Amino acid sequence: xxxxxKVFITxxxxxIGLALAAEYARRGAILGLVARRGDALASFQQSHPQxxxxxxxxxxxxxxxxxAAAAQxxxxxxxxxxxxxxxGISRGAVTGHGDLRAFREVMDVNYFGMVATFEPxxxxxxxxxxxxxxxxxxxxxxxxxxxxxxxxxxxxAAFKYLEALRVEMRPKGVNVVTIAPGYVRTPxxxxxxxxxxxxxxxxxxxxKVADAVERSxxxxxxxxxxxxxxxxxxxxxxxxxxxxxxxxPRKPRTVD
Numbered sequence: 001x002x003x004x005x006k007v008f009i010t011x012x013x014x015x016i017g018l019a020l021a022a023e024y025a026r027r028g029a030i031l032g033l034v035a036r037r038g039d040a041l042a043s044f045q046q047s048h049p050q051x052x053x054x055x056x057x058x059x060x061x062x063x064x065x066x067x068a069a070a071a072q073x074x075x076x077x078x079x080x081x082x083x084x085x086x087x088g089i090s091r092g093a094v095t096g097h098g099d100l101r102a103f104r105e106v107m108d109v110n111y112f113g114m115v116a117t118f119e120p121x122x123x124x125x126x127x128x129x130x131x132x133x134x135x136x137x138x139x140x141x142x143x144x145x146x147x148x149x150x151x152x153x154x155x156x157a158a159f160k161y162l163e164a165l166r167v168e169m170r171p172k173g174v175n176v177v178t179i180a181p182g183y184v185r186t187p188x189x190x191x192x193x194x195x196x197x198x199x200x201x202x203x204x205x206x207x208k209v210a211d212a213v214e215r216s217x218x219x220x221x222x223x224x225x226x227x228x229x230x231x232x233x234x235x236x237x238x239x240x241x242x243x244x245x246x247x248x249p250r251k252p253r254t255v256d
Contacts, residue, residue: 004052006080008032008073010060010117011087013040015186016136019206020084025051027210032073032080034058034066034087034117052077060087060113070120079124082213084134085117090188092251093150102254103150110154115161122174129173132213135162137180139226142233143241147250155180166218178219179209182226194249198225 007024011017013035021033021044030052033041038057045053054076056069073080088110093099118133125131140148141155159178166176183189183196184205200223212220221227233241 005029005082006032006073006077007082007084008034008070008080008121009084009086010034010066010113012044013037015188016181016184016202016205017084017086018044019202020086020209022203023206023210024082025053030077032056032069032077034060034069060085060116061108063112063116063119066116067120074121074124079128079131080121081130082132082134083118083121083125084136085114086136087113087117088136088138088154088188090148090151090251091254092147094147094253095149097253099150099253103153106150107154107157110151111157111161114158118165122169125174126169126172132175132177132216133165133169134177134179134209134213135165137162137178139180139182139221139230139233141180142230143236143245145250146245146248147253151251175213175216175218177213177217179212180219180221180226180230181205182221182223182229184222192251197229198223 007029009017009020012021012033017035021031024031025048032054034056035041036057036059041055041057045055054073058065058069060066089106091102091106093102114135135158137158138155140152141159144152162176162178169176183199185199185201189196205222208222221230
């Protein structure tokens with residue numbers, strides 16, 4: 001019998017993170033689940049009594065608490081095989097409207113939270129010479145989307161960070177995987193007031209991510225149609241992009 005995978009996932013209380021937790025539970029993995037909503041994590045744990053699941057009600061912006069959760073997981077199970085930095089938020093934010101707090105919050109969770117997730121595990125993985133660090137970027141990070149400057153910037157930062165990390169870790173035997181979702185059916189996208197082409201269900205997305213990690217893929221975009229969209233956006237001349245998107249529908253500002 002093969003040894004079960006050990007998987008550590010942030011943002012696991014809902015959306016993509018919850019779908020990933022369910023997919024890896026289905027595959028018999030030992031799970032470490034992190035999210036701010038401890039009640040949702042406890043509910044998932046209770047619904048999977050036959051699985052080894054440790055839960056950590058932690059905000060990824062609290063690097064010390066996240067490191068403590070990582071240390072507890074390693075003490076219980078050893079170094080994980082897969083660490084998935086999935087925690088993310090989206091805020092409609094516009095410069096000139098007093099939205100600096102929203103910009104900072106999005107960057108703290110989506111970018112610095114990813115770095116803080118990988119930090120406690122990287123040394124152990126390098127020593128072992130194996131494992132995978134998986135980061136959730138987004139097609140929204142390919143170009144700056146109007147009304148979503150905070151989110152696009154955070155995901156663009158994630159793209160570049162993961163690229164640099166991939167090159168750094170490759171000689172150490174650690175695989176770094178960049179996953180860029182298009183539109184996935186989650187609570188985050190449920191209230192977007194615009195059409196979302198090629199919308200994919202979260203459970204199907206999670207299965208594809210798990211398969212990609214198993215294949216040691218370094219970069220993947222799902223659904224596949226969004227790979228074409230991302231490629232076109234990447235090469236679109238600035239003047240044409242500006243004209244095409246200046247009147248595009250956008251996420252409403254988040255008002256506290």
